[in-house]
Amino acid sequence: MIGVIGAGAFGTALAITLARKGTPVRIWARDPATVEAINTRKEAPRLPGVRLPEGLTATTDLAEVTQAQTLLLAVPMQALSGMLAQIDAPLAGKRLVACCKGIDLATLTGPTAVIASAKPEATPAVLTGPSFADDIARGLPTALTLACGDDATGAEIQAELSGTTLRLYRTTDTTGAELGGALKNVIAIACGACIGEGLGDSARAALMTRGFAEMTRLAVRLGAQQQTLGGLSGLGDLALTCSSELSRNYRFGLALGRGEPFDNALTVEGVKTAEAVTRLGAKLGVDLPICAMVNEVSTGDTSVAEAITYLLNRPLKEE
Ligand SMILES: NC(=O)C1=CN([C@@H]2O[C@H](COP(=O)(O)OP(=O)(O)OC[C@H]3O[C@@H](n4cnc5c(N)ncnc54)[C@H](O)[C@@H]3O)[C@@H](O)[C@H]2O)C=CC1
Ligand SMILES: O=C(CO)COP(=O)(O)O
DSSP states (O other): OEEEEOOSHHHHHHHHHHHHTTOOEEEEOSOHHHHHIIIIIOBOTTSTTOBOOTTEEEESOHHHHTTSSEEEEOSOHHHHHHHHHTOOSOOTTOEEEEOOOSOBTTTTBOHHHHHHHHOTTSEEEEEESSOOHHHHHTTOOEEEEEEESSHHHHHHHHHHHOOSSEEEEEESOHHHHHHHHHHHHHHHHHHHHHHHTTOOHHHHHHHHHHHHHHHHHHHHHTTOOHHHHTSIIIIIHHHHHTTOTTOHHHHHHHHHHHTOOOOTTSOOHHHHHHHHHHHHHHHHTOOOHHHHHHHHHHTTSSOHHHHHHHHHTSOOOOO
């Protein structure tokens, strides 16, 4: 059995793909109505139109899910630490796989460090890369990165989670994998704002490329391997998220650029990540101008037009 904590779009999509290959999956939802929909109607509230397979059952009882040896933690980044604090079952020997993308604002650390601090007896890992929950749930081909500091455990998790439509690549560079996944959301907001403001595809390509330079600069400064940023968890996810209106981060940026309201019930990880990396960059002396502008535009301190003017008029430099 695999346990999934969080019955949002991503947690449910992963649960579906695992159950389809015959792995029993128990998913925890905090909302009894979600449990009822999954168990009785075989429907997932966050994935309308997808019929859930047999072998996937839900519960509001965390203890039932934490019996599994591998637990997928699919709650938003800022909820991860509070979620871990609710688990009182012993977790020695268990694998805790973070499925969230972001940086914890309280500690300015990524998901694996949050897990290691809260549950030092367990092995932390992170599952990240380019994938929309809806694509995974529909069984469309997807390739992701599984990062685990302990390579032998990483290989076991890789085999456990991979299937005929979900292919996992493996790395021990947790820092690089999780920073790529966190930062691409910030750059996606910038790209959405650029398109929403009517600035064109050339400007978007520039933001993606210079955004990638910021992602790499911060990640390498924090100990990541540069090549990890060029993989699925970095460049791969950047390409997807900056170019598709299926992305909530990109759509949030589009709304900013168009001056339209946005549904704040949607999970848009890049907003808090922009705040976290701006603080981290200032603390470490790492230059992250696009991230800083996304932070200012998201909080309403700067308009999209002012942010673009600022970025275009910075002192000229080598690439
Ligand atoms: N939706 C997608 O296509 C993908 C999402 N992700 C990542 O997965 C993570 C979760 O995103 P989604 O599933 O899309 O979001 P979602 O908004 O669909 O679901 C979030 C889930 O977390 C639960 N939750 C929220 N706050 C909580 C708290 N304080 N305590 C306990 N549970 C809480 C909600 O009830 C909901 O079930 C994010 O970090 C996102 O970046 C990663 C890849 C793809
Ligand atoms: O992480 C994702 C794609 O890899 C999902 O993107 P959004 O969170 O922007 O919807």
